[in-house]
Structure formats: structure tokens, C-alpha cells
Amino acid sequence: MAVTDRATTRVAPRSGTIVEPAPVLAVPKPDTWFKRNESKVIGTISVTTFLVLWQSLGFVRAAWPQGIVLGGLKLAVPPTLFLPVPSEVILAFRDLVQGGELAQDVAVSLQEFAIGYVLAVVVGVLLGLGIGWYRRFSYAVDPFITFFYATPRIVLLPLLIIWFGIGIWSKIAVVFLGAFFAIVINTAAGVRNLDANLIKVARSFGATDLQLFRTIALPGSVPFVLTGLRLGIGHALVGVVVGELVAAQHGIGRLMAIAGSTFQSDKVFAGLIIIASAGMLTTLLLQRLERRYEAWRPRAN
Amino acid sequence: MADTVGVKLEARGVTVHYRRRRSEDHFLAVDRADLEVGEGEFVCIVGPSGCGKTTFLNAVDGLLPLTGGSLVLDGRAITGPGPDRALVFQQPSLLPWRTVLGNVIYGVELRGAITGAEARERAQRHIELVGLKGFEDSFPSELSGGMQQRVNLARALTTDPEVLLLDEPFGALDAQTRETMQLELLRIWNQTRKTAIFITHDIVEAVYLADRVIVFTARPGRVKMSVPIGLPRPRDLRIKREPRFLEYELKIWESIREEVMRSNDMEERVA
Numbered sequence A: 001m002a003v004t005d006r007a008t009t010r011v012a013p014r015s016g017t018i019v020e021p022a023p024v025l026a027v028p029k030p031d032t033w034f035k036r037n038e039s040k041v042i043g044t045i046s047v048t049t050f051l052v053l054w055q056s057l058g059f060v061r062a063a064w065p066q067g068i069v070l071g072g073l074k075l076a077v078p079p080t081l082f083l084p085v086p087s088e089v090i091l092a093f094r095d096l097v098q099g100g101e102l103a104q105d106v107a108v109s110l111q112e113f114a115i116g117y118v119l120a121v122v123v124g125v126l127l128g129l130g131i132g133w134y135r136r137f138s139y140a141v142d143p144f145i146t147f148f149y150a151t152p153r154i155v156l157l158p159l160l161i162i163w164f165g166i167g168i169w170s171k172i173a174v175v176f177l178g179a180f181f182a183i184v185i186n187t188a189a190g191v192r193n194l195d196a197n198l199i200k201v202a203r204s205f206g207a208t209d210l211q212l213f214r215t216i217a218l219p220g221s222v223p224f225v226l227t228g229l230r231l232g233i234g235h236a237l238v239g240v241v242v243g244e245l246v247a248a249q250h251g252i253g254r255l256m257a258i259a260g261s262t263f264q265s266d267k268v269f270a271g272l273i274i275i276a277s278a279g280m281l282t283t284l285l286l287q288r289l290e291r292r293y294e295a296w297r298p299r300a301n
Numbered sequence B: 001m002a003d004t005v006g007v008k009l010e011a012r013g014v015t016v017h018y019r020r021r022r023s024e025d026h027f028l029a030v031d032r033a034d035l036e037v038g039e040g041e042f043v044c045i046v047g048p049s050g051c052g053k054t055t056f057l058n059a060v061d062g063l064l065p066l067t068g069g070s071l072v073l074d075g076r077a078i079t080g081p082g083p084d085r086a087l088v089f090q091q092p093s094l095l096p097w098r099t100v101l102g103n104v105i106y107g108v109e110l111r112g113a114i115t116g117a118e119a120r121e122r123a124q125r126h127i128e129l130v131g132l133k134g135f136e137d138s139f140p141s142e143l144s145g146g147m148q149q150r151v152n153l154a155r156a157l158t159t160d161p162e163v164l165l166l167d168e169p170f171g172a173l174d175a176q177t178r179e180t181m182q183l184e185l186l187r188i189w190n191q192t193r194k195t196a197i198f199i200t201h202d203i204v205e206a207v208y209l210a211d212r213v214i215v216f217t218a219r220p221g222r223v224k225m226s227v228p229i230g231l232p233r234p235r236d237l238r239i240k241r242e243p244r245f246l247e248y249e250l251k252i253w254e255s256i257r258e259e260v261m262r263s264n265d266m267e268e269r270v271a
């Protein structure tokens, strides 16, 4: 009798015996705005603090050009030449844009990156699928891949310049080589690590090799392929910048090289920010793609 | 029952070895198993764990090559998987990137006999049959183990095979769902009277479902005993309480126990 329907008991307590509804422990409260955006808020605060501190270096520099004397200690403030502050970098950036060369440099670098990277993706994914799928083929090409993957591809640059000249093609080649191996190796690993049970299912329902490839190997290796693509971006950007530092007619790397050798560190920083933004943007796009393809993945929490 | 109708499947001295990864010797999993399954017969196979039941069933499905003996289906030797058979796997083995509907349709999609709206409609019917209506768009990671297993069953049923091979399909289900699924399976089977080979650990399940229960010996597996179940059909769940039912149950239980004891003895002697 005591434990009757809780809802009715609460509304109409019978004969004085109020049966308390069971206390509901730990009701998950709706997350506050802060909790939902915790990572962004804390990240923004930390970056802003960093930028403010960095910028304040400029004020210190303006107030005490000779450095700060504390007792017997003299703290020198690094000159602009050595470490420009954010506002100076922005000014340098503006000058570069107004000067008109930046557009061309960006266009050239972008071209090298895009062509090299897309080539690496196409060839890398196709070859990686082939290597993962055909065991004998992998035996044949694995030694080469291991050799090149263990070697920093940048060391091939002098050779690539001899072969392709100092125009964009030597940079495209180095970008390609940079991204290619990460993509090949990850794609092949994705195909090799397929769930044996699923292959059995496909075989049981009479799958042809092509069907097995299309319905199991391809979707099953997507997460690995995307990881390869993401790792490839970093290598590709290194290729662009270093390639242009060594020998180029145009490009962000070349711009930075010239600025560096003429002690225009604010311009070096401007170039660095462009490269970093490009890397972050591409990675972000890929993460979006990864999330879309992994809707079926079990959530960790 | 098997005598009156034609023989559907004939296993003669079926022997299967597994290749060992690290050593040269081969591992004997099924040793000269003989079995005849009649057209439309429902056969259950029981036996100690690891005795080679899954191995035998995979061989019937054409997934494993025989190292001895022969498997003949409808007068033709089995050389590989075919549209006349469908296997319900011991593990759900669903494609994690496909929804329930996508998984159930997978079998017919590979076979290619029916496509498009017709295939979807048939898949949908079997999803409802196994009680998963409303979950068509869920991914396997969003289902319980039992629900995944029902998708596994629906996938095989949708291909409409002549012989249904089931490897402990209800092993992961709770007792209630299990009985519901047994009822459902018998209902489906009663309509179509397909030949079925059903592996289970559950003796009650075996007696309840089968025309005949086959007891396998301990590894390496062979057929130890064949018990025809003379219970009338359709069978109500209450039949599980009848003395005749319990007699069958006891007989099979003793036979399995004997096998387990024997294999334990053997292991002790080896040790």
C-alpha cells in the first residue's frame, strides 16, 4: 500500500500518509553557457592575454628606450628589429598588401601548395588502396616507401631544383613528396586493418572482389585516409616554405627569406602568420570532413 | 521426417583443419562429420564449446575449404558461398558505417537479384519482423547487443535463402527476447519451411525449435548422436514444460555432459 503510484500520491496524499517521491539523485543540470563554451572561452582568454603581454613590450620599449635599470641590473628590451610587437606586424602586413607584391606571392605559394597537395592526395590514396589491397604489390613497393618515409624529403630539394628549375614545379614536387607518403602509408594501413568479420560477411553473401572493395575496404579505411590527409597538410606546408626559402622567384617563403636577410622581422612575422593561417584553415576543413564521415562512430561520452 | 522428403544437404566425412600461424602443423577442428539434412528440415546442433560447430557451419556456407570429405547441397558439391544459403553470424558483424536498413539490405544488395524499391521494401518487412521498426536509421553503435543480433538475423532472412544457417543467433539475447525470437523464428519457418541448421548452447532452445537435434563430440567435432524430436507443430511455448520435452532435454544434456567429462579426462591425462 505504501508504494502506490507516486504521481497520484504527490497530488492527493491519502489519509495523511505522504509518501515522498524517491529523491532523484544527480539530475544532470543543463549546461551553463560557460560550460558549453568552456574551451573557446579559456582559449580566447589565454590568447588575448598573450597578445596583450606581447604588445605591452612595445610600450615598455617606448617608455624606456635604454632599457630598465633595476638596482645593479639592466634589463634590455629587445628592439623591433629583433622582436616586433603585434601592432607592428599588422602594419607590416598592411604595407605588404599595399605594396602589391603580396598578392602575387600568396598566389604563387597557394598554387604550389594546391597542385602539389591535390596530386599527392589523388596518387597517394589510389596507391595506398592498391598497396593495402594487393599483398604482393605491397611487398614490391614497401622498401621504397620505407626508404623515402624515413628520409626527410627536403634533402631532395637540390635535386628537384636541378630537375624542375627554380619555378613553381620544383616546389610542387617537394610539396607532393612531403604529403604523399603520409597519405599512402595511412591509406594502406586503413585497408590492411579491415575487420576480418566484415570481410567474412561480405564473402558469405557472395561479394565479388570489387564489391568487397567498394562496400568494406573503401568505407572502412576512410578514417585512416582522413588522418593521412591531415598529416599531409603539415608536410606540404613545410615543403612550400622551405622550397621557396632555398630557391624561388616568388612566394611567401621567398618573401620571408628576403625580409629575413634584410632584418625586416615584422615582415617575417607577417609571412609566418599567413602560412600558419593556411595550415589551420585546411586542417579545420578536414576536421569538418572527418566529423561528417564519422557519424557512425560511437561517441566516447 | 527426413526420410519422407528429399535430402537437401549431405555431409560425408567432413574434415576441416585450420592453418596455424606460427607452426607448420594443422589444427584439426572438425573430424569426419557425417550429417544428412532433409528438405525443409530444422536441425539444431549442440555440443561443448570449441568443438567445431561454427567451423562446420562456415564450411557449409562455403567460407572454409574442406581438408577431407564432401559437402553436397542439392546434389552439387559446395565450393563457395551461394545465394541458396545465408549465414547468421555468431557475432553481429554489422557494417558500422551503415544504418540498420543499410545493413539489412546489404545481403540482397551484394546478390544483386533484387534492387531499389523492392529490396528496400523487403528489408523493411524483415526489420519489422525482428521487431526493430523505428530503428531503421540507427547506426549499429546505437543499438544494444541483442538488437544488433536481430539485424544480423534480418540481413540473412532478407536474402530469402533455401537453407538458413544460424550460429547461436539468440545467444546474446535476454531470456524474454530470446523466447519471443524463438516463437518468431518458428512462425517464419512454418510459413516457408526452409531448411535450417541452427547452432545453440541452449538445449531447451534446441529441443523447442528442432525436428532433430545433433550432438557434436568434443573437439575435434564429429556427430555423436542424432535425436529426432517427435513433438507436434506448431509448438506453443508451454510445450517446454511437458514431460516428453523434458525427456529429450535430459537425454541431450547427458550426452553433452559425457562429452565434456571425456574431454576433461583427456586433458588431464595429457597434462
Ligand SMILES: Nc1ncnc2c1ncn2[C@@H]1O[C@H](COP(=O)(O)OP(=O)(O)OP(=O)(O)O)[C@@H](O)[C@H]1O
Residues within 6 Å of the ligand: B018, B019, B027, B029, B048, B049, B050, B051, B052, B053, B054, B055, B056, B090, B219
Ligand atoms: N580461425 C581460426 N584459426 C585457428 N583455429 C581456430 C579458428 N577458429 C576456430 N579455431 C579453433 O577451432 C576449434 C573449433 O572452433 P569453433 O569456433 O568451430 O567452435 P564452436 O563449436 O563454434 O565453439 P563455441 O560454441 O564456443 O562457439 C576451436 O578449438 C578453436 O580454437
Ligand SMILES: [Mg+2]
Residues within 6 Å of the ligand: B053, B054, B055, B090, B167
Ligand atoms: Mg561457435
